[in-house]
Amino acid sequence: MAHVADIHDEHHYHPPGLQHQFEDMGQQQESASIGMWMFLVQEIMFFGGLFTVYLVFRSKYPMAFAAGSNHLDAFWGGLNTLVLIVSSLTMAMAVRSAQLGKRNLQVVFIILTMIFGAVFLGVKAIEYSAKYHEGIVPVSGLNLKTDKEIRESDESAGSPQAPVGRQDPNESLNTALGDHDSHGEKYVNTRGDFLWKDTSLVVQAQQGNYLTSDEKIAYFSNGEISQAKFQDKVRIFFFIYFVMTGLHALHMIVGLGIMTWLLWKAWLGTFSALYYSPVEISGLYWHFVDIVWIFLFPLLYLLGRHFLHGGGH
Amino acid sequence: MQNVNPINFEKIKEEPKVNYLTNGFTVKSWLLTKDHKRIAILYLITVSAFFALGGTYASLIRLELLTPASDLLQSGTYNRVFTQHGIIMVFFFLIPSIPAILGNFLIPIMIGAKDLAFPKINLLSWYFYIIGGSLTLYALLQGGVDTGWTFYTPYSTTFSNSYVMAVGLGIFINGFSSILTGLNFIVTIHTMRAPGMTWFRMPLFVWAHYATSLVMLLGTPVIAITVLLLALERLARIGIFDPAIGGDPILFQHLFWFYSHPAVYIMILPGMGVISELISNFSRKKIFGYEFIAFSSIAIAVFGFLVWGHHMFVSGQSVYAGLVFSFLTMVVSVPSAIKVFNWSATLYKGQISYDTPMLYALFFIGLFLIGGLTGLFLGSIGLTVHLTDTYFIVAHFHYVMVGGQVLAYLGGLHYWWPKITGKMYSEFWSKIAAIIIFVGFNLTFFPQFILGYMGMPRRYASYPPEFQVLNIFSTAGASILAIGLIIPLIYLTYSIFFGEKASANPWLLPGLEWRTSSPPPTENFEETPIVYWEAYDFTEESGLDLEDARNKYKVTV
Amino acid sequence: MAEGYKTAGDAEHQHAEPHIVPLIYYFGVFAVLVFGTIITYFVATVDLDGRLFPGANTLIALLIAFFKMTCVVLIFMHVRWSSRLIWLTAIAGFFWLAIMFAFTMQDYLTRSAGVFTG
Numbered sequence: 004m005a006h007v008a009d010i011h012d013e014h015h016y017h018p019p020g021l022q023h024q025f026e027d028m029g030q031q032q033e034s035a036s037i038g039m040w041m042f043l044v045q046e047i048m049f050f051g052g053l054f055t056v057y058l059v060f061r062s063k064y065p066m067a068f069a070a071g072s073n074h075l076d077a078f079w080g081g082l083n084t085l086v087l088i089v090s091s092l093t094m095a096m097a098v099r100s101a102q103l104g105k106r107n108l109q110v111v112f113i114i115l116t117m118i119f120g121a122v123f124l125g126v127k128a129i130e131y132s133a134k135y136h137e138g139i140v141p142v143s144g145l146n147l148k149t150d151k152e153i154r155e156s157d158e159s160a161g162s163p164q165a166p167v168g169r170q171d172p173n174e175s176l177n178t179a180l181g182d183h184d185s186h187g188e189k190y191v192n193t194r195g196d197f198l199w200k201d202t203s204l205v206v207q208a209q210q211g212n213y214l215t216s217d218e219k220i221a222y223f224s225n226g227e228i229s230q231a232k233f234q235d236k237v238r239i240f241f242f243i244y245f246v247m248t249g250l251h252a253l254h255m256i257v258g259l260g261i262m263t264w265l266l267w268k269a270w271l272g273t274f275s276a277l278y279y280s281p282v283e284i285s286g287l288y289w290h291f292v293d294i295v296w297i298f299l300f301p302l303l304y305l306l307g308r309h310f311l312h313g314g315g316h
Numbered sequence: 317m318q319n320v321n322p323i324n325f326e327k328i329k330e331e332p333k334v335n336y337l338t339n340g341f342t343v344k345s346w347l348l349t350k351d352h353k354r355i356a357i358l359y360l361i362t363v364s365a366f367f368a369l370g371g372t373y374a375s376l377i378r379l380e381l382l383t384p385a386s387d388l389l390q391s392g393t394y395n396r397v398f399t400q401h402g403i404i405m406v407f408f409f410l411i412p413s414i415p416a417i418l419g420n421f422l423i424p425i426m427i428g429a430k431d432l433a434f435p436k437i438n439l440l441s442w443y444f445y446i447i448g449g450s451l452t453l454y455a456l457l458q459g460g461v462d463t464g465w466t467f468y469t470p471y472s473t474t475f476s477n478s479y480v481m482a483v484g485l486g487i488f489i490n491g492f493s494s495i496l497t498g499l500n501f502i503v504t505i506h507t508m509r510a511p512g513m514t515w516f517r518m519p520l521f522v523w524a525h526y527a528t529s530l531v532m533l534l535g536t537p538v539i540a541i542t543v544l545l546l547a548l549e550r551l552a553r554i555g556i557f558d559p560a561i562g563g564d565p566i567l568f569q570h571l572f573w574f575y576s577h578p579a580v581y582i583m584i585l586p587g588m589g590v591i592s593e594l595i596s597n598f599s600r601k602k603i604f605g606y607e608f609i610a611f612s613s614i615a616i617a618v619f620g621f622l623v624w625g626h627h628m629f630v631s632g633q634s635v636y637a638g639l640v641f642s643f644l645t646m647v648v649s650v651p652s653a654i655k656v657f658n659w660s661a662t663l664y665k666g667q668i669s670y671d672t673p674m675l676y677a678l679f680f681i682g683l684f685l686i687g688g689l690t691g692l693f694l695g696s697i698g699l700t701v702h703l704t705d706t707y708f709i710v711a712h713f714h715y716v717m718v719g720g721q722v723l724a725y726l727g728g729l730h731y732w733w734p735k736i737t738g739k740m741y742s743e744f745w746s747k748i749a750a751i752i753i754f755v756g757f758n759l760t761f762f763p764q765f766i767l768g769y770m771g772m773p774r775r776y777a778s779y780p781p782e783f784q785v786l787n788i789f790s791t792a793g794a795s796i797l798a799i800g801l802i803i804p805l806i807y808l809t810y811s812i813f814f815g816e817k818a819s820a821n822p823w824l825l826p827g828l829e830w831r832t833s834s835p836p837p838t839e840n841f842e843e844t845p846i847v848y849w850e851a852y853d854f855t856e857e858s859g860l861d862l863e864d865a866r867n868k869y870k871v872t873v
Numbered sequence: 874m875a876e877g878y879k880t881a882g883d884a885e886h887q888h889a890e891p892h893i894v895p896l897i898y899y900f901g902v903f904a905v906l907v908f909g910t911i912i913t914y915f916v917a918t919v920d921l922d923g924r925l926f927p928g929a930n931t932l933i934a935l936l937i938a939f940f941k942m943t944c945v946v947l948i949f950m951h952v953r954w955s956s957r958l959i960w961l962t963a964i965a966g967f968f969w970l971a972i973m974f975a976f977t978m979q980d981y982l983t984r985s986a987g988v989f990t991g
Binding site: 033036037040041043044047048051052054055058059062063077081084085088089091092094095096099102103213216276279283286287290291293294297298300301302305306308309310311 | 891892893894896899900902903906907910913914917918919920921922923927930931934935937938941942945946948949950951955956958959962963965966967969970973974977978981982985
């Protein structure tokens with residue numbers, strides 16, 4: 004080994020950043036780039052499994068999905084989409100700055116990308132916390148509901164005609180925090196169960212005669228709309244929502260970790276027109292995470308939106 | 317032997333002072349190594365340990381089935397034993413066996429590279445394998461799993477009280493080992509080839525691993541997410557796979573088999589790659605239909621993704637889907653058949669030498685033929701209704717997995733053993749072992765075809781007394797097989813310490829791996845080789861000295 | 874064999890100099906993405922399912938998302954200027970996704986088709 008290494012060092016100019024197994028920078032850069040693309044392909048398949056689950060259940064229970072989706076806040080979802088798009092632009096600019104060898108610009112763009120990534124995660128946290136307070140986290144024991152809300156939902160439990168509307172998560176959030184609670188005291192749903200009362204979309208679909216054959220069995224017992232059975236299907240939607248956005252957020256957190264490392268390296272002035280592939284492949288990863296969200300936004304937040312605006316079917 | 321190439325050994329006669337084995341002796345130099353050859357050795361040790369464990373479970377199964385009553389093991393224990401046999405053999409032996417050991421060791425050498433493209437990731441994937449394996453072992457020690465290796469819902473959700481989560485997590489982590497190995501191979505094959513090593517000069521072993529890596533990369537993430545969903549289902553009782561609250565157990569099977577059917581090609585394609593090497597090299601003849609074998613590997617990898625539903629013919633999928641999957645199953649058998657035809661044609665008028673690796677290769681062809689053809693029975697949507705979940709299936713996939721992959725693995729291990737260790741093993745004992753394994757294997761599994769055809773179901777600890785005679789045959793065969801597998805362990809270990817020193821090219825072959833010393837230096841070659849010969853070129857051209865070849869072919873590099 | 878030594882690899886991969894993408898491309902894609910998002914939202918509020926055909930809302934949303942994705946992949950991820958292998962890789966990813974969707978759904982969508990039940 005020793006004399007092999009000697010030959011190597013004597014005869015080859017060894018650029019900084021060139022790893023021993025490669026012959027030149029071009030080969031190393033190509034390998035890194037292809038490697039990242041292959042990694043993204045496996046990421047596609049990883050999320051693809053979830054999209055398949057989504058596809059199967061949505062085709063089975065479209066109304067439950069629409070009901071669940073309408074309860075998500077499209078404002079926050081849309082805002083997050085825009086935030087992520089901006090971060091993608093700054094990331095692309097960071098790669099460009101690295102290619103041009105502009106160290107300061109590159110540091111600025113990486114910091115901007117990280118800020119927007121953090122904003123995205125912050126918004127996500129607000130949304131998750133709202134779900135927690137509203138009692139629609141699909142896992143038993145992970146919900147908080149106030150006394151008032153339980154009573155309200157108990158009142159409307161008998162009537163499937165409960166008004167549907169765009170609920171502001173902040174309202175219930177504030178209620179939970181006691182800001183507008185006229186009773187001044189709050190009781191916690193100790194069971195923390197997922198509770199879903201609103202079956203109005205099923206009624207609407209039944210009247211419009213566009214329930215699927217699966218739905219005609221899945222939402223009804225003895226010919227009556229079963230609130231409990233419908234709740235199970237909505238719960239599946241929220242489960243898919245949490246798993247998909249949760250895994251996406253996890254990828255964002257990993258991305259922020261990569262960005263931190265990249266920032267450190269860029270700060271040291273490591274990258275130049277000759278050696279920028281770490282920035283490039285981190286960019287590929289970041290854009291991929293953005294693309295996943297581009298699909299998640301309409302598929303999760305907007306799929307039943309037209310029912311809220313007077314649409315039938 | 318008139319065609320044996322006169323390779324000029326001038327370049328490799330001088331042994332390097334330090335080879336990869338003697339480059340550092342500390343534990344750290346092994347556990348933190350980035351050398352693909354050392355990582356292959358790490359895999360060899362760990363995979364062998366898992367093979368021994370899985371084999372122990374297999375012995376328990378066969379011992380229990382010696383008598384019709386469930387006396388040695390109770391039903392609950394028996395469920396755990398066959399489940400753990402399956403999980404360990406599939407996820408921790410068959411899938412990493414040839415790719416992670418032989419592939420890891422040989423791919424860079426065969427294409428003339430110094431290492432894989434990402435050595436650190438290669439080491440990382442070994443650690444993923446170790447972590448995944450440890451978690452699984454932990455679950456086994458705690459009490460094990462009883463779901464069957466397929467983790468079908470609701471066995472694994474509603475009705476399981478065993479350690480599904482820990483094993484699931486183990487498989488999830490182990491999956492990343494597989495993904496990263498596949499990724500590494502693909503990138504290496506694309507970018508690390510030596511000058512002159514074009515795609516169609518690559519050994520078929522490399523082609524087979526390219527196809528395998530595609531399956532690993534595209535399939536494994538799906539099992540990862542499926543197992544993750546399964547764990548969440550158990551943790552949170554969501555009901556995504558639970559029909560009582562709107563879930564769908566068939567969806568689990570779809571997702572599971574989307575990976576696990578292509579995964580059976582992870583378990584056979586590398587074996588096919590080894591066999592292509594062995595057949596051509598020990599016939600001393602250029603392989604017949606190189607391109608067909610190369611592309612049939614890719615075809616298997618692609619079509620392998622289109623047939624998963626043939627595992628679900630009787631589990632409630634639609635009849636129409638069954639028809640499509642059944643038809644495509646017939647289609648996917650074509651590339652495998654192409655390979656068998658080409659191997660046979662290669663043997664024709666070859667100068668066959670019956671060295672131990674070649675014995676394994678010839679056994680492989682016969683056993684794989686039986687395993688493959690019975691697969692067609694099972695892929696036929698009508699016949700399969702009778703045969704599903706019987707011992708016919710068990711016999712079928714053991715003919716492919718053991719008769720195919722394990723024999724190919726052993727053949728490859730013997731073939732490259734001199735290169736890996738620098739030592740020769742006992743030719744006498746290795747031939748004896750090969751024959752014992754062949755006899756033991758057939759005695760174990762052929763009776764199971766008949767048992768299955770007669771209707772003996774799989775996965776039960778007890779069976780009607782009229783099946784006992786054939787089961788005794790099977791258990792007797794398993795004992796012989798066990799002996800046959802222990803013998804190589806002894807003489808291979810012996811050879812490491814006391815074996816005759818192997819030359820750089822003990823079989824006198826033209827492949828690139830035989831043009832470096834045994835064992836190779838850390839950087840594989842003293843200087844980057846230039847490839848001017850076709851694969852399996854037994855003409856004089858392939859034996860040219862490097863300098864002569866440069867002059868003759870005007871290789872400008 | 875001194876410095877000029879190159880490995881074979883794939884012949885087309887020797888791009889030593891980075892390709893600098895003109896800024897107009899980046900800002901163009903950015904504009905497409907922002908407008909795409911806004912359009913997606915407003916289209917979702919219109920009941921196309923009822924007016925056109927069932928599934929029209931989702932179809933349009935997915936078409937817009939697909940267009941946005943294509944822009945990101947081609948420009949931000951530099952595929953437009955990359956080797957054929959990268960093109961192939963990107964396409965293969967989605968092709969395999971399509972296999973998974975299509976072959977799973979061919980089961981679910983034909984459950985009630987009753988090929989043999991008449």
